[in-house]
C-alpha cells in the first residue's frame with residue numbers, strides 16, 4: 001500500500017480529522033480529498049459500525065429503508081435556504097393531497113406522530129386553549145375505541161394525547177361502548193383479518209354515530225392503491241410511514257384525510273410550542289424528502305418491481321432447497337408488508353443447525369446479512385435489498401445450510 005493510501009486509511013479511521021491537520025504525514029492532497037469532499041468519508045466505518053444487506057424488511061431497528069438519490073438530493077437542496085415552516089407545510093400538504101386525491105394531507109413525524117397529532121386534532125379542533133391543555137383531557141372527549149385484536153402496542157401514539165383506549169370485540173360491543181366521551185374510532189389495517197369488524201362496517205359505525213374514524217396503514221404500501229383506497233372508503237384520517245415502502249425519510253410519515261382534522265392536527269406541531277407535539281418536528285429537508293419520495297413511489301413501475309421481488313425470492317428459495325432436507329414456502333401477507341416473502345424450514349435432526357444460529361451466521365458473515373424469523377423458520381424478503389444482493393444472499397444461505 002502506498003504511503004499516501006495508508007495515510008488516507010489511517011485518517012478514515014480517526015473520528016476527529018481536524019485534529020490531524022497539522023501533522024506532517026498529511027499532504028495538502030490528502031486534506032483536500034478527505035475534508036473538502038465529505039462524502040468520501042466512510043462514517044459508519046469510522047464509527048466502527050457494521051452495515052449489512054437487509055434481507056429482513058422495513059424495521060426501525062435496522063433503520064427502515066434506503067432513500068433514492070432524488071430524495072437525498074431534495075434533502076440536500078432543502079438544507080441550502082430558509083423558508084417559513086408553516087408555508088412549506090401548507091404547500092406540500094396541498095401537493096400531496098392533489099397527488100393522492102384526498103381532501104388534505106400533512107407530512108408528520110412518522111406514522112406514529114401522525115396518530116398522535118391526528119387524534120389531538122380531533123380532540124381539540126381549532127381551539128387553542130384546548131391545544132395547550134393536552135395531555136390534560138378535562139372537559140374533552142378522550143376515549144378511543146379500538147378492536148381488541150388491533151391493540152398491539154401502536155395505540156401508545158394515541159394515549160400520548162392523554163386519551164384512553166376502550167377495547168371492544170364485536171360491532172355490537174362497539175356501539176355499546178360509544179358514549180359522550182368517545183373521541184374517535186381507530187383501526188389497525190395490519191390486523192384487519194384478526195378483527196370482527198372490517199373496513200366498511202367500521203366506517204359506517206363511525207358515520208352512524210358521528211364519530212371520526214382513523215386507520216393506521218403504516219406498513220401498507222405496496223399495494224400503491226392503498227394510498228387512495230382508505231380516504232375513498234370514508235376513513236376520516238389515514239396514516240402511512242414515510243420510511244417503509246415509500247422509501248422516504250425514516251422519521252417522516254403522511255397524515256391524509258379530512259381538511260378540518262388535519263388543520264386542527266397542525267396546531268399541535270412546530271413552530272407552535274405549547275403543545276404535546278412540539279417534539280414531533282419535521283424539518284424542511286424531510287418535508288421535501290417525503291414529498292419527492294412519494295412522487296417517485298407513485299411513478300414507479302409497480303408490476304415490474306413485483307416481478308423482480310418474485311424472481312429474487314425464487315432464486316434464494318431454489319438455492320436453499322438445493323440442500324437436502326430444506327423446505328421453503330413463499331407467501332405474501334394480505335395486509336402490511338404485502339410483498340413476496342420466503343420462509344426457510346428444516347428438521348434440525350437432518351440439517352444440524354438451529355434457526356437462531358443460521359441467522360447469526362448470516363449476520364456474522366461478510367457481507368453481513370440480516371434476516372428475520374423464529375425457532376421454526378428463517379424469514380427473508382428482498383424488497384429492501386439493492387439489486388444484485390439477492391445473489392449474495394442465495395449463495396450464503398446455501399453455503400451455511402450445506403455445511404451444517
Ligand SMILES: *Cc1c(COP(=O)(O)O)cnc(C)c1O
Nearest residue numbers: 110111112154218219241242253
Ligand atoms: C411502523 C409502524 C408504525 C410506526 O410508524 P413510524 O413511521 O415508524 O412512526 C405504526 N403502526 C404500524 C402498524 C407500523 O407498522
